[in-house]
Amino acid sequence: MAQILAPTSQWRMKVTRSSATASPMTAKMWGSLVLKQNKKGPARSSTKFRVLATKSEGYTINRLEGLLNLDLTPFTDKIIAEYIWIGGSGVDVRSKSRTISKPVEDPSELPKWNYDGSSTGQAPGEDSEVILYPQAIFKDPFRGGNNILVICDAYTPQGEPIPTNKRARAAEIFKNKKVIDEVPWYGIEQEYTLLQTDVKWPLGWPIGGYPGPQGPYYCGAGADKSFGRDISDAHYKACLYAGINISGTNGEVMPGQWEYQVGPSVGIEAGDHIWASRYILERITEQAGVVLTLDPKPIEGDWNGAGCHTNYSTKSMREDGGFEVIKKAILNLSLRHVEHISAYGEGNERRLTGKHETASINTFSWGVANRGCSIRVGRETEKQGKGYLEDRRPASNMDPYIVTSLLAETTLLWEPTLEAEALAAQKLALNV
Incomplete structure (x- = not known):
């Protein structure tokens, strides 16, 4: 994202009654x-x-x-709620539907539900019940009307978060007073690749062959440069309809690859919006007969990988003197580089090679306007002395709950030793 703007007032996801004339994505x-x-x-x-x-x-x-495409609102107060959760791989999204007696405006109005965790790799067969807790609501762009999408996280019957429930831990961090007072903003750039159904080869590529070299495809137009624009545009509109804070989209460097941006979002909302947007994208590609992949390096060789760059700022970073706060945050991030990399997406080592606008996975670096660094700071941030930083390390398949909460924890809650801080400051000074 070029910059982080003022966030929306959506501190809690709510849904108001939509009119009977609201038109779903049919x-x-x-x-x-x-x-x-x-x-x-x-x-x-x-x-x-x-x-x-x-x-x-x-x-x-x-x-x-x-x-x-039936509009049910003139005939019944009942609505359909699509309960969505993250499956056992940590990347797949699952969902199932239930009837709710009337429209709702807050997740607390919805009942908990359960599913068979043995069928999603999240529970043993002899004790397979997993409980869904509704956490955020979005309007359903597929069914329209008052129907909703419900982002849930998953718990054991005893009320303990299951291992793949990363939202629960993130929520704890975002409830910390130090974090709340700093009002952390996130702008997440989700890259993804579209594949042909039967051959699992990028959309627009000759089967078993390759298109021309990278160069004309980034933000390009034309039948020989842009593949999948209808899917990108349909997703863009569906996200706006749903109430997701999507802020833009563009074609990416590798043909058949696209990006959309979500944010600025505050705290836990960033993860809820990314997961809802991913679910909607899965549904659209399902109907279009195209395969979606979030693999960070879908095609080996001289082709760009797919990342999920995360723009981040705190209240102190956005105020006068914020550039010094940003530098201190970068210092902390350098000291926890290994912890962050281990949590930033499976297969990321195939992408973070030091080539194709990435830094090496083994080396932490930062710079102003340098897309080959781990952390990039924009020219405008340097000029104004305040703003935000961009963490370019997260892979396209990262869990946004993990990445956003880890950034807040490392920069706001974690304190390095004085010795480690001094050594890291020396290394960063040489790096710049």
Whole structure:
């Protein structure tokens, strides 16, 4: 992100009643259902069931699609809540639906639920029940109306967070008074790659072959440079509809790769928004017949990897004299480089090679306007003497709850020894 702006007032995720005229992202928009129609009557099918069709204003509307797009608000107060959680790999998103008796405005109004953790790699078969705790609500861009997406975290029946529940630990850090007083802002740049379904090769690439070298694809336009723009744009609008604080999108350096930015968001909200946006992207690529991957280096060789650069600032960094606070934060980050790298995404060593706008995974560095460093500080931040830093180390598959809370912990709560601080300051001075 170019800069961190003032955050929204969304301190707690809420949903207001949407009007009956609110229009969801329909199946027709995605083009997910194409059936040949008989001009003289009902559609014919070689299977045992038939899909009827009617004529309306000069075009044929499929009955199944009509049911998918039904607006329920004039007929019932009941809504559909899609409960979403993170699966056993720590990257996959899972979800299931339930009926709620009336529209809700806060997660506390929703019941807890459970799922079979033995089927997601999160519990043994003999004791497989895992409990979902609703934590954040977003409008559902697929069903529309008052229907909602619900970001949940997972607990044992005894109320203990399961190992893959990283939100619980993050929430503890963000509830610390020192952290609250510093109002940490995050702007997260989520990169992702689109793959062809059957061959798992990037979208737009010749099967088994390669496109021209990198150069014309970044923020490019044209059929020979941009592959998957409809998916990126559909995702952009769906996120805005949902209430996700998405702030932009662009084509990336490697063809078939895209990026969107979420933020600025305050505290735990950053992780909730990223996970909700990932779920929506998975649903859109599902309907488009394209595979989404968050692999940090989907194609080996002279091609850019995929990161999740995290822009970060505190109240003290944004005030006069903030550049010195930023330097102190960078010093702390240098001393915990190994801890951060170990938590910044699986397979990140294939991406952080010192090439393709990355720093080496084994070396901590920082610089002004240098995209080959671990931490980049913008020219404007240096000029104004305040602003934010960009942590360029996180991989595209990182857990945003871990990364955001770890940044807050290292820069606001963790105190190095005087000896370690002095040694790190000397090394950083040589680095700059």
